[in-house]
Amino acid sequence: MSGLSTKILPKTMLDNVKRNRAVYSVGRRLRFALGSRLGARVVPGLSGRVHYNDFMLTSPGQAHVDSYRAGALAVVDLLDESLATVGRDLASAKAVLEVGCGYGRIIRELRDRIPADRLYVNDVIDEGARFTAAEFGARQIPVVEQAGPEWSGRFDLIYLLSVYTHLRTDMIEDNLRRVADLLQPGGVLFFTTHGQGSAETAERYEQYWLDKRKVIEGLAETGYYYERYPYYYSEYGLTWMTRPCVERLVASVAPALEAVSWRPMGVGSHQDLYVWRKRQG
Numbered sequence: 001m002s003g004l005s006t007k008i009l010p011k012t013m014l015d016n017v018k019r020n021r022a023v024y025s026v027g028r029r030l031r032f033a034l035g036s037r038l039g040a041r042v043v044p045g046l047s048g049r050v051h052y053n054d055f056m057l058t059s060p061g062q063a064h065v066d067s068y069r070a071g072a073l074a075v076v077d078l079l080d081e082s083l084a085t086v087g088r089d090l091a092s093a094k095a096v097l098e099v100g101c102g103y104g105r106i107i108r109e110l111r112d113r114i115p116a117d118r119l120y121v122n123d124v125i126d127e128g129a130r131f132t133a134a135e136f137g138a139r140q141i142p143v144v145e146q147a148g149p150e151w152s153g154r155f156d157l158i159y160l161l162s163v164y165t166h167l168r169t170d171m172i173e174d175n176l177r178r179v180a181d182l183l184q185p186g187g188v189l190f191f192t193t194h195g196q197g198s199a200e201t202a203e204r205y206e207q208y209w210l211d212k213r214k215v216i217e218g219l220a221e222t223g224y225y226y227e228r229y230p231y232y233y234s235e236y237g238l239t240w241m242t243r244p245c246v247e248r249l250v251a252s253v254a255p256a257l258e259a260v261s262w263r264p265m266g267v268g269s270h271q272d273l274y275v276w277r278k279r280q281g
């Protein structure tokens with residue numbers, strides 16, 4: 001069973017199914033129900049088990065496993081480098097939160113650098129956060145939009161990898177406002193977006209419904225472009241934002257954050273990386 005891929009159908013067949021939202025939705029529900037039932041398995045080359053619903057590992061083939069791990073290790077290094085720019089490091093972080101941890105791709109590697117009892121996770125996919133916490137020793141907390149006041153000012157590092165790349169702007173604002181509350185003064189925030197470089201290479205996403213011209217025009221006009229995956233019922237899709245748009249958004253909902261660095265296409269050569277620090281006092 002360790003050979004089960006997250007995507008069971010070949011891409012062209014899957015795209016045809018996706019054109020019928022109702023059919024795709026039923027198929028997806030069944031696929032995830034099967035994954036939930038199977039749980040997790042050992043995948044050679046990865047430490048800790050991998051959940052059958054871990055959508056970040058498209059198949060257990062060697063090339064996919066290598067790129068899943070290399071991607072996570074690169075993020076861990078970037079977290080460390082980002083902390084270094086403000087005179088800190090991973091080893092001395094006391095409480096680290098990954099918002100949108102999925103099924104633990106990054107925590108799986110980060111726990112080699114930070115004791116697991118300092119790691120906290122959440123995800124709107126409760127199963128993903130539950131699995132990550134149970135498998136890797138992290139603690140699950142509520143999604144930040146529902147986290148009570150007891151979580152305010154608790155974290156010295158919060159990171160979101162490939163989360164704002166999928167949300168509508170009002171959802172990003174709600175999330176970011178609360179993320180800024182959860183940071184302690186001096187705490188560091190790290191998040192990624194799709195920016196101009198990603199828009200100009202949007203064909204890499206291989207989405208039959210996506211018109212790259214519209215993305216580039218949207219960015220030129222407003223600095224922002226979002227389109228919901230047409231085969232989903234929930235509000236989740238692909239989002240692009242220019243740097244000025246991100247800066248406006250942060251200034252309006254999280255003015256306590258000051259910019260530390262920006263690396264265009266700095267993650268996986270396609271996502272922009274932003275690092276911020278919460279002002280003291």
Ligand SMILES: C[S@@+](CC[C@H](N)C(=O)[O-])C[C@H]1O[C@@H](n2cnc3c(N)ncnc32)[C@H](O)[C@@H]1O
Pocket residue numbers: 056099100101102103104105106122123124125128143144160161162163166167175
């Ligand atoms: C592309 S996946 C990335 C998963 C993980 N960060 C990684 O890089 O392996 C995006 C994740 O963000 C989660 N997500 C989306 N909106 C969220 C929110 N408001 N709070 C927590 N998680 C969220 C999704 O459920 C999904 O697991």
